Amino acid sequence: MTPLRAIGWPFAGPPTDPAWAQAIAAHPSARPARVTEQHRSGYVVAESPDESYSPESLPEWQRAKCPPESRPAVGDWVLVEGEGKAARIVALLPRFSAIKRGAAGEHYKQQLIAANIDTAFVVCGLDADFNPRRIERYLLLLSGSGVQPVVVLTKADKDGADVDAAMESLSATLAQGVAVVAVNAKDRASVDALSPWLGEGRSVVLVGSSGAGKSTLTNTLLGTEKMKTGAVREGDDRGRHTTTHRALLAMPSGTCLIDTPGMRELKPTGEEDVAESFADIEAIAAQCRFRDCSHQREPGCAVRAAVERGDLDAGRVANFLKLRDEVAAASDQLATRLAQKADARVQGKALNKRLDEKYGKH
Structure with a gap:
């Protein structure tokens, strides 16, 4: 077992994923390492089970406006150049999976x-x-x-x-x-x-x-x-x-x-699949008289009827309704955030174009 394989390298040898291979080829002098710890001051990475170190992270990760999900997390693979105190992260390799939650607070953020x-x-x-x-x-x-x-x-x-x-x-x-x-x-x-x-x-x-x-x-x-x-x-x-x-x-x-530390708050991000987690309820909901049935007081609600028959647990249905509403609200916040970012990019490009037309490109 190679040192990288011993810390979870997902390939038996060189990366077979095209995106990984392309990212590694773009930094021929860099080597892969895995993030083993994440702290406010930076990251600890490892190239084997027996040795870890703290490289310098990319400047953009240290900026307040950098989205949390754009920074590395424990389990991420990065590319590192240099040795000892001169070691620095030069790239974040693509993720094949990620576990996220909505961060605490009024404003939409992902953790x-x-x-x-x-x-x-x-x-x-x-x-x-x-x-x-x-x-x-x-x-x-x-x-x-x-x-x-x-x-x-x-x-x-x-x-x-x-x-x-x-x-x-x-x-x-x-x-x-x-x-x-x-x-x-x-x-x-x-x-x-x-x-x-x-x-x-x-x-x-x-x-x-x-x-x-x-x-x-x-x-x-x-x-x-x-x-x-x-x-x-x-x-x-x-x-x-x-x-x-x-x-x-x-x-x-x-x-x-x-x-991981115990998590007392588990806010959805808006990207979750409620139908996947509650497929049993969704299957019965398809039999409701109204397609947009909220499963509250509407006549012909198959979900409420299943609860009354004992076919569905009332607590599970209540949790389904609560989580469905939370995911919908988070999804709206996410859509708003993405629209704002897209609008900011458009305005930024328009401003740069006006400046170029007025002062010429430098």
Whole structure:
């Protein structure tokens, strides 16, 4: 296994993707490296599992107006020139997948969680942390990202953990083809159930709330106490943020793991596919009397009828309606933002043309 392959290089040899090959050819003196940490002051990159360094980043990434999604995230591949303190990033290689969420605040922004990921482990504890509605929200954010979701239920060994009841609560999720695996995150034999998604050149990100067991699971998979862990609070099982930043870690098998801080706010970006995440509800909604049925009080609503018959879970339908509205609102904000950027480009070109006509090209 080559050093690059050991940190998730997605090709068995040179890149076969034309866009990657073209970008690399444009910088013949540069070499690929992967972003393993992202900080406000810059990035940490690696060319092998054993050595990392902090190169100088591109100037445009440091500008306040640079969109967050245009900057590298943990998991991105970049091209680096120079050695030691003279090392600098010269290009960002194309992404084949990206996990994003809407950033907190009134203005529309996207936050990139991780890039070039094959699988996302949506980690949820079988204690007070267990929340099917939150899992559905995570799955919605992953829809259309190019990342395969796997729901990982931790703390299956804890007193009072009811795996069968949890599986029943997630029956609709299972019906969508999403794998759900219950494990004891502290037991290596138990987490071996996740091995189908862990292999050479594969990259896996762990997402979930604080205290769900992401760092414990990461340590068990790595076989070493790499990540700091902490106990949840008594009474409400709420966790503390033991992971403070995203970090990419290489497993001996060649799989890369990315542990992330717990996320309490999961805002859609407007690019999610609600129909993909709630295909069961959408299929029934196609039978509604009115094509634009909001599934509230309209006569002939097949969705409400299915809830009354017990064919659909009322909580899942309520979450579907809530998320559908959130995605629609975010989509409108995104469209407005793109239109403003396009208008600014047109005005900029018009201004440059007028200046050229008046003063001549320089």
